[in-house]
Amino acid sequence: MPETQHFELAAPLQQDSYFVADWPLCQLRVINDQQYPWFLLIPRRPGLKELIDLTPADYLQYHQESWQLAAWLRQCFRPDKLNIAALGNMVPQLHIHHIARFKHDKAWPAPVWGVAKMQPYQPAAIQQYLGQWRQSLPAWPS
Structure with a gap:
């Protein structure tokens, strides 16, 4: 897999979300809005704007991670x-x-x-949720 060392998270994503986990390709984050279970998968590759910008191997890996996240959400x-x-x-x-x-x-x-103003998690609540989510998320082989 290509290097992830030059990956930088866009400032708005950093500001609006919490880190949950690093999976083989993507960083998993949760949006700071308690109204919805709202997660992001962000491929840790520099300069990506579209899914088609992923290499074929990364594209397949992304879909595996997306499937795992969707199954976990369900x-x-x-x-x-x-x-x-x-x-x-x-x-x-x-x-x-x-x-x-x-x-x-x-x-x-x-x-x-744009439907409703974001309702941020309370600091203690998000820390508790992050701990629970990290324990229940699928584990990836190292």
Whole structure:
């Protein structure tokens, strides 16, 4: 796999999310909005804007990680729907949203963007969730 040493996380992604884990290709982060279980997969490769910018091997690895995250979201949160999208209109660095959606959430059935002001996690709550999530996430062979 190509080197990840020159990977830098875009400032808006850093500001709006918490680090959860590093998987073989992607950094897994959670958006700081307690209204939705909203996670990001960010391939740790410099200069990526689109999924097509990944090498064929990285593209396959991304899909394995996305599948694992989606399966975990379904098992952990039991959503009515999973929304998975790579937009990048505001932040061009490649990042793929994985959002567990519920018929009772504030945005349903519309997309989550711009519907309600973000409601950040309380510091103690996010630390507890991060610990629980890290223990229950799929483990990757080293």
